[in-house]
Amino acid sequence: MDHDETELATLDDHDLLAGGVADGAVAARADARRWARLVEFHRRCGLDFEARTAVSPNHSLTPRAETATEVSLLWGLEEKRVRHELNVALFLEQHFPVVWALCLAGQLDAYRAGVIADHVRHAVSDPVQLKQVAQRLTEFLERHLSDAHGVEGVPPVVVCTSKQLRNKLDYEVRRLQPAEADRRHREAKARRSVQTTELPDGMAHLGVTATVDQVRIAERRLTLAAKQQREQGDERTLAQLRSDLAMDLLCGREEGVPVPRYARPVIVATVPVQTLMGVSDDPGLLSGGTPITAGHARAIALQPGSTWYRMLTDPAGGVVELSTTSYKPTAPIWREVVATWESCFEPTCTAPAAEAELDHRIEWPRGETTPGNLWPGCKRGHTAKHAPGFSVQTTTDGSFVLRTRAGFEHPIAPPARPATSAWPEMCAPVAGEVQFSATELLDALAELRDRRDQERAEDLERDRILAWEHGLLPERFVA
Template identity: 50%
Template sequence: MDEFNTAVLNDHDLLLGGVVDLVAENQASARRWARMVELHRRHPDTDGNFSLSAASWVAADTSEAWAMGDQFARSQLNTALFLSRHLPEVWDLCLQGSLDRFRATTIADVIRKRLDDPADWMRVAAKIVPFLRKHVRRFAEFNIEVVNCTITQLRNKLNYETRVLAPADEEFVRRFADRSVAVWEDEDGTASLSISTSVDEARLAKHRLWLSAKAKRDAGDPRTVSQLMSDLALDLIIGRAEGLPVPNFARPIVNVTVSLETLAGLNDDPATLSGGTVIPADLARAIATKEGATWYRLLTDAQGEPVSLSTTSYTPTPPIWRYVVATRTTCSHEGCDRPAVECELDHDKPYPLGETSTENLNPLCRRHHRLKHARAERPDLHWEYDPVGAFLHTLRTAA
């Protein structure tokens, strides 16, 4: 094998070469799956005192030849059989190297776990495949494509589409009835305290702790925000919370997007929290009826698409902010899952050349917002962006 010397490669070759490696890895994984599927076809179930199923034969043979555990081999075979038989378009993305084994396995596992009817599998596939293709990043230089949605984004999409067919209301009621507090003690003297509740209450609690921690940090407390959040939570529970600051929050903390039909009880389609987390219809309706809950309508045109809003000022108006965080649920930087309600709104085309409108604004978390502007200030590095997601087109070249 030729020596692989990274020192002679420029940034372009280091970064895009890694993409080529990634596609090759994806193809190799898919081809092993295809070999297992073909072996399964060739190995019929056997009879006799020591009979084995075709799956057992394949698992035994491949686990020995490919140095993997028997149970792992069996699970890989089950995934490969499911994808090749019931989700052919997802299977093709795997064979092309565009979709990696982990994401493909996630798709198979969620669909099989939630749904039993093959017709429902096809219905979900009809929603998932366009989602995957929407998140394809193309590298024209090598004529390759890679699906680059995050696992959280993928699971949120799978959760929503499967919950439309198999609502989780009964499961939520059962698990919420079992809510409790648990402690896990570690051998080093630390421990973890867990409180199970509904997702909206958990988010509310975490955000209020964060606000309180930030207030104390800004007042000069030397502890980190994470340390303060832990300490303040225990102060509240144990009773040491005298003088604990709890700042008011000026915008929605729990942002729920739900159809009017679900809210009115005409159907049980799930709703989504900012960030893409899927919640059952009953929970969405319960949140809507809580004291102090405020709901806003999102205006749509005849085709059901949201109507664009704009203002002549630099600062977005509250309706524009609500529109953006409702329609773009996470940070728009590729690979970032931070909920939009925790992000800053960024002008894709800088103001005033670009207007302050729902079409020209995207949520960016603090880190990626700073990163975008830091790159823009260094033209010598040849950074370049597309209008959505700040994807890097022109990579740095070695000096």
């Protein structure tokens, strides 16, 4: 056992794991400093580039090429990697200064910073839209800053998973470019197919590409059927049963495939009502946080058997509380909890709420069976919450934290619901009963769409003028 291992063996669980956060912050800060060196060297290469080109027009290296050449030789990295890191660093420094500052402070690691830059720079080029994405992403990252480690001298660090981050980026890009997002979805759907790959040992892999909601339904149905087989004494594992049941269906042996008797596959999509009505193109979210385009949400709504529920809110925007005196939640309570949380209550778990167990925050019957006292929990998360040394505690402001056996406290909060700023009065409570004909409704929707298009054009023109006034656009882009 070397010196470091001897030192680690003397630490308690809290300090052992908290030290890992400190190590990560040091590594993140070092990576960001290396990126900053790339940016500075690239800047210096650009200072005399025109002069060097005048002397040797055929053999002068561009600032990027010179940076890649110098660094790849000295740091022992592939030129492709150097160019990528330089592109990421330049993009973050110019368009996402808050993200860049988090990297330099060791609060955001290089991997997730690269996810942000790669996702946005290939999808958004308009300076105004880049600024909007940067602002919304900053709010998201600030919500995911955690100082649960309690290590002196180590700042709060971003703790969202890469999947949560990608979902957020997907959502914001689709929100800014709804038409483009719908076009990409249609093109991707047109490429749906079945792929086969031969594997060693006489096996093969069969893959089916379809829309995410259909794949989830198929997978859930196989899981429910496999669980039913297990309950009847079948000794095959769930993975084996899912595979065998799928092949029975595809190979024409469906007589032996059971139909789940106690549940049916459920896909939960949360979208603003304005999106479903066609007066807004803001995206929605599937359970688990996966974004879907406005067109995809409408397609799901139009599928036979789809059922949609409106979430009633009070004037302050809070959901109207439902309750029951029994332990088991009612169907309306289940829908409310699943729509509110989307995923498991653990901050970094993205298990879809529709497939999770509903857990009482305060144990029943001391705690009521209400949406305010329920949240979804995956099997592991639900078990961990009740494990010795783990607990859910209420803070002074009324929120909840998950306390672990090692002594860490992790804040728990539901994710933000998909919403739109378009026509908020459409969802406002109306006194009395309003009745109108289908023709009147269609006329009203047509008028709303016209007003929406006009406001979009006015907003775009205003944003471009502001961008030009702040030096973000050349004068030729302003009408």
